[in-house]
Amino acid sequence: xxxxxxxxxxxxxxxxxxxxxxxxxxxxxxxxxxxxxxxxxxxxxxxxxxxxxxxxxxxxxxxxxxxxxxxxxxxxxxxxxxxxxxxxxxxxxxxxxxxxxxxxxxxxxxxxxxxxxxxxxxxxxxxxxxxxxxxxxxxxxxxxxxxxxxxxxxxxxxxxxxxxxxxxxxxxxxxxxxxxxxxxxxxxxxxxxxxxxxxxxxxxxxxxxxxxxxxxxxxxxxxxxxxxxxxxxxxxxxxxxxxxxx
Amino acid sequence: xxxxxxxxxxxxxxxxxxxxxxxxxxxxxxxxxxxxxxxxxxxxxxxxxxxxxxxxxxxxxxxxxxxxxxxxxxxxxxxxxxxxxxxxxxxxxxxxxxxxxxxxxxxxxxxxxx
Amino acid sequence: xxxxxxxxxxxxxxxxxxxxxxxxxxxxxxxxxxxxxxxxxxxxxxxxxxxxxxxxxxxxxxxxxxxxxxxxxxxxxxxxxxxxxxxxxxxxxxxxxxxxxxxxxxxxxxxxx
Numbered sequence: 001x002x003x004x005x006x007x008x009x010x011x012x013x014x015x016x017x018x019x020x021x022x023x024x025x026x027x028x029x030x031x032x033x034x035x036x037x038x039x040x041x042x043x044x045x046x047x048x049x050x051x052x053x054x055x056x057x058x059x060x061x062x063x064x065x066x067x068x069x070x071x072x073x074x075x076x077x078x079x080x081x082x083x084x085x086x087x088x089x090x091x092x093x094x095x096x097x098x099x100x101x102x103x104x105x106x107x108x109x110x111x112x113x114x115x116x117x118x119x120x121x122x123x124x125x126x127x128x129x130x131x132x133x134x135x136x137x138x139x140x141x142x143x144x145x146x147x148x149x150x151x152x153x154x155x156x157x158x159x160x161x162x163x164x165x166x167x168x169x170x171x172x173x174x175x176x177x178x179x180x181x182x183x184x185x186x187x188x189x190x191x192x193x194x195x196x197x198x199x200x201x202x203x204x205x206x207x208x209x210x211x212x213x214x215x216x217x218x219x220x221x222x223x224x225x226x227x228x229x230x231x232x233x234x235x236x237x238x239x240x241x242x243x244x245x246x
Numbered sequence: 247x248x249x250x251x252x253x254x255x256x257x258x259x260x261x262x263x264x265x266x267x268x269x270x271x272x273x274x275x276x277x278x279x280x281x282x283x284x285x286x287x288x289x290x291x292x293x294x295x296x297x298x299x300x301x302x303x304x305x306x307x308x309x310x311x312x313x314x315x316x317x318x319x320x321x322x323x324x325x326x327x328x329x330x331x332x333x334x335x336x337x338x339x340x341x342x343x344x345x346x347x348x349x350x351x352x353x354x355x356x357x358x359x360x
Numbered sequence: 361x362x363x364x365x366x367x368x369x370x371x372x373x374x375x376x377x378x379x380x381x382x383x384x385x386x387x388x389x390x391x392x393x394x395x396x397x398x399x400x401x402x403x404x405x406x407x408x409x410x411x412x413x414x415x416x417x418x419x420x421x422x423x424x425x426x427x428x429x430x431x432x433x434x435x436x437x438x439x440x441x442x443x444x445x446x447x448x449x450x451x452x453x454x455x456x457x458x459x460x461x462x463x464x465x466x467x468x469x470x471x472x473x
Binding site: 315 | 384385389400402413429432435439442
């Protein structure tokens with residue numbers, strides 16, 4: 001002991017969800033407890049030094065792409081933007097795949113349902129002009145443009161989708177991200193599909209299922225407000241109802 | 247599973263009931279003082295068209311509102327679906343409306359003219 | 361006990377709204393039945409009303425009035441959220457709804473005992 005030349009590295013235990021087929025369970029790994037590390041660093045360490053079979057997603061690792069979204073100690077977060085020291089509780093760190101999505105393997109989820117609902121909610125642009133038509137004149141201070149711009153920075157990371165309890169309990173519910181994008185397009189005067197869009201968001205899986213729990217607002221890393229957007233959709237569908245019944 | 251129509255019904259009945267609830271709470275606070283008796287209740291409500299309309303519309307609204315609310319809960323928390331969900335929703339409506347109408351009648355026009 | 365992603369105030373506001381609605385929906389059939397006794401068995405209803413003079417029952421009524429007021433004010437909060445321009449004070453509105461519910465139900469209780 002007296003002749004120790006190496007410094008002892010502190011370690012911590014991290015529980016990571018492993019799943020390959022029907023066998024989902026948490027497995028514990030001992031990783032170095034560094035002063036400055038993100039949860040993504042920890043996951044990468046496990047895959048690079050302990051178990052190369054661990055599957056996970058990341059890309060930019062600087063909080064711009066949203067690929068590394070996972071459940072960290074029960075909350076949906078971008079792991080590259082989650083400092084271990086901020087979330088570790090009683091020396092426990094638990095990393096799991098995003099909630100409300102099917103698991104492909106370990107920490108990688110199948111994003112197909114998320115994007116299918118994007119399309120189903122008509123969160124897609126319906127062009128009304130050709131290249132031969134004059135450009136739409138939209139000024140930056142136009143209220144509709146401002147509303148659209150406030151909702152537009154969504155990068156489809158599915159953190160809000162994982163946070164939402166209505167998504168969990170209602171398989172048909174489109175979810176906050178799809179409806180938020182739909183709202184941004186409701187405010188786009190170049191879009192030609194408003195009737196189709198309002199019918200979609202007023203349908204069975206649409207905006208009227210939202211209970212305004214605002215978990216999406218709480219967790220969106222881009223500080224978007226899907227609850228606000230969904231409230232806007234509720235107003236628009238209501239107005240459409242009264243316009244129709246004239 | 248709430249579409250536009252059910253959602254609007256829920257919000258409309260809520261709006262209708264807002265003043266009715268406030269009125270009901272006000273009556274409660276007034277009436278509870280000094281204890282409640284059947285005579286005291288009936289002295290207020292018996293034969294009264296106004297109270298019949300007040301509590302009558304309350305019962306209609308709450309039957310719809312409660313049925314839709316329980317519909318959402320039974321779907322989201324208990325996984326009820328399809329035909330069972332429909333039956334349950336209508337059963338709740340029928341129960342609340344049936345018992346509620348009976349209660350309104352009992353305190354307004356049931357004993358009148360006897 | 362509550363899952364971590366739910367531990368924020370507006371989720372609790374949702375839970376209060378849902379549980380108060382559920383509680384009221386379960387209470388109503390009993391309430392309606394008791395009132396219908398006014399005509400079919402008034403003596404029995406009078407006996408029941410005397411039973412409600414007990415403090416423990418008054419406490420239960422306190423709870424019920426709180427549920428009703430909380431559901432009312434919470435519902436108004438929700439409809440304001442949905443139909444009026446967005447307010448950045450969502451947590452304040454939720455807190456005010458609970459505060460008013462508490463005020464109203466306490467007023468009832470103090471008048472009742």
